[in-house]
Amino acid sequence: MNILETIDLKKYYGEKPNIVKAIDGVNLTVQKGEFLAIVGTSGSGKSTLLNMLGGLDNPTSGKVIVTGQDISQLSDEELTIFRRRNVGFVFQNFNLVPMLNLYENIVLPLDLDGEIIDERYIEEIIELLHLEDKKRMFPNYLSGGEQQRGAIARALATKPSIILADEPTGNLDSKTSAEVLGLLKRTSGQFNQTIVMITHNNEIAQLTDRIVRIEDGRIYNR
Amino acid sequence: MMNRDFFEMGSLIIIGAMYHVFLILYFYNIRLLLFSLIFYFAIMLIYYYNKKKTVNKYMNFINTLNNSLTYLINRDYQRVNKLQTLDETFDSKVNQKILQLSEIWQEESLRGLKEKENLQSLISDISHQVKTPMTNLRMLQTALAKEEISKEEKEKLLKSMEGQLDKISFLLESMIKSSRLEIGLIQLNKIPSNLFDTIAEAIAGIVVKAEKKNIEIVVDCPESYILPHDKKWTAEALFNILENGIKYSPYNTKIEVKVERWEMYTKIDIIDEGIGIPEEDFGKIFKRFFREESSYNVEGVGIGLYLSREIIQRQEGYIKVASIIGEGSTFSVFLPNDL
Numbered sequence: 385m386n387i388l389e390t391i392d393l394k395k396y397y398g399e400k401p402n403i404v405k406a407i408d409g410v411n412l413t414v415q416k417g418e419f420l421a422i423v424g425t426s427g428s429g430k431s432t433l434l435n436m437l438g439g440l441d442n443p444t445s446g447k448v449i450v451t452g453q454d455i456s457q458l459s460d461e462e463l464t465i466f467r468r469r470n471v472g473f474v475f476q477n478f479n480l481v482p483m484l485n486l487y488e489n490i491v492l493p494l495d496l497d498g499e500i501i502d503e504r505y506i507e508e509i510i511e512l513l514h515l516e517d518k519k520r521m522f523p524n525y526l527s528g529g530e531q532q533r534g535a536i537a538r539a540l541a542t543k544p545s546i547i548l549a550d551e552p553t554g555n556l557d558s559k560t561s562a563e564v565l566g567l568l569k570r571t572s573g574q575f576n577q578t579i580v581m582i583t584h585n586n587e588i589a590q591l592t593d594r595i596v597r598i599e600d601g602r603i604y605n606r
Numbered sequence: 607m608m609n610r611d612f613f614e615m616g617s618l619i620i621i622g623a624m625y626h627v628f629l630i631l632y633f634y635n636i637r638l639l640l641f642s643l644i645f646y647f648a649i650m651l652i653y654y655y656n657k658k659k660t661v662n663k664y665m666n667f668i669n670t671l672n673n674s675l676t677y678l679i680n681r682d683y684q685r686v687n688k689l690q691t692l693d694e695t696f697d698s699k700v701n702q703k704i705l706q707l708s709e710i711w712q713e714e715s716l717r718g719l720k721e722k723e724n725l726q727s728l729i730s731d732i733s734h735q736v737k738t739p740m741t742n743l744r745m746l747q748t749a750l751a752k753e754e755i756s757k758e759e760k761e762k763l764l765k766s767m768e769g770q771l772d773k774i775s776f777l778l779e780s781m782i783k784s785s786r787l788e789i790g791l792i793q794l795n796k797i798p799s800n801l802f803d804t805i806a807e808a809i810a811g812i813v814v815k816a817e818k819k820n821i822e823i824v825v826d827c828p829e830s831y832i833l834p835h836d837k838k839w840t841a842e843a844l845f846n847i848l849e850n851g852i853k854y855s856p857y858n859t860k861i862e863v864k865v866e867r868w869e870m871y872t873k874i875d876i877i878d879e880g881i882g883i884p885e886e887d888f889g890k891i892f893k894r895f896f897r898e899e900s901s902y903n904v905e906g907v908g909i910g911l912y913l914s915r916e917i918i919q920r921q922e923g924y925i926k927v928a929s930i931i932g933e934g935s936t937f938s939v940f941l942p943n944d945l
Contacts (some may be wrong), residue, residue, distance in 0.1 A: 385713055385716050386710075398788030403672075416709070416713050416716075417713070440695060451687070451705060451709055452683065452684075452686075453687060453691070453707075458692065463690040464692075465692045465693070465694065465698075466691075466692055469691065469702050499697075514869075514870055514944075529869075541736075543706075545706075545709065559868065562868075562871070562938075562940065563868060563869060563870050563871055564928075564941050566870070566871055566924050566942075567870065567886050568925070569924055570922050570942075573919070573922075574922075576713070586885050586886070586888055586889075587888065587926060587928055588927050589888075590888040590889040590892075590927065591924055591926060593890075595889045
């Protein structure tokens, strides 16, 4: 079952003759439960692509279909709701709210939408990510790896259709990276969670189920 | 519902009537009475319409909900996908839940199919692989059947037949192993046991091959290292990696097995001084029947590393590889420290 599909996706910046083709005709499908890596160097268009997959940006042309809905032409307001209900984000710089403790951070997206908190599921995530002892601590007192694990837990909390991870280990040392990625992979398997990860690092990408390469705004399935 | 409405309206009319009787008896004034009556009916009318409107609104909502649920039951996913989910309204929230439910359903109905497909592709892969040695065997047999064959030639042919037979039996064994793993016939038993023994078991299987190439094997692991893992299958996974390392290592080199405990994972490094793997193949070498272009002169079918990855993944661990061409490769096996 395709959870995500892009059809001839294009994103151009500027005007002729100085047009910049950030994304140039990308066709990509992602299956439910798949852990996909998009690998590319900086400037290859990978972040632009991720922004459009997550409804952070509108494409110039083409379609982005997430769980059957075309999100490419939605208004900003609709995109906000779409993101909150369908997409989990994991960023390079963690983006936890410093005034809330870790547990509050994790359940924040649920609180915002006025949803019931599935305590059993949340506890399961926290246990899997080895955060039991850190639940009541504030982000500033946590190490980078712990913060990123918290951010992964937050992304999982809403059981989103898809989790988008933009260089999730970009700010971590190689040892912590390996551990965090191992856990990310484990959550993907255990909860059948679809994850799309962007990275420039081949060593990290090999942990995923599938790797696609992006160069100059085009996808290469190698 | 009808009764309650009737009672409510009735009581309002009775209260109104009583009020007007009271007006007539104590403040008799025709203008006041008329005004009061009009006012009373106006309020009654507004009340009545508002109520009807609210009831209609809720009935509509329940009706749409009923329709959406019907789409879901009928598996009319196209209609389900068209439900409005991007408003800050209650309807939209409920629609979102219905959409999620449809996703879960679709996924569950697809899961069995996917497993079946996996198995099918495994079987077709294997049968494809078995074909080549089978054809070879047949050719060798035809050659043997000729009468004017010298003794030396006969021995040579028999020897290559033996090689082909070995290949077939190895392939079949691999197929049985991986298909059992894949359909879940084999349950891995993660129980706390000594990793050192497991590594020793894996090494015991390749010692002869290593000695033939004069490859030294160095182990850096505490003699008592308790880790939850499946002994038999983990040994198999490590054995496959080690065997692979020996296959692609030149004579008189070294293979190191190093165990390191991290916060959440235990890392087992297997470091060889072999020919190395190009970076773009890192993700591919664990695929079934993948073989590097440069390795076609080395014997093998490309199922060992695939099996290793399956085994480690089934224990919630993972494998990765780092390598420099010409200097060697490091396979890192990560197994979780907890159960």
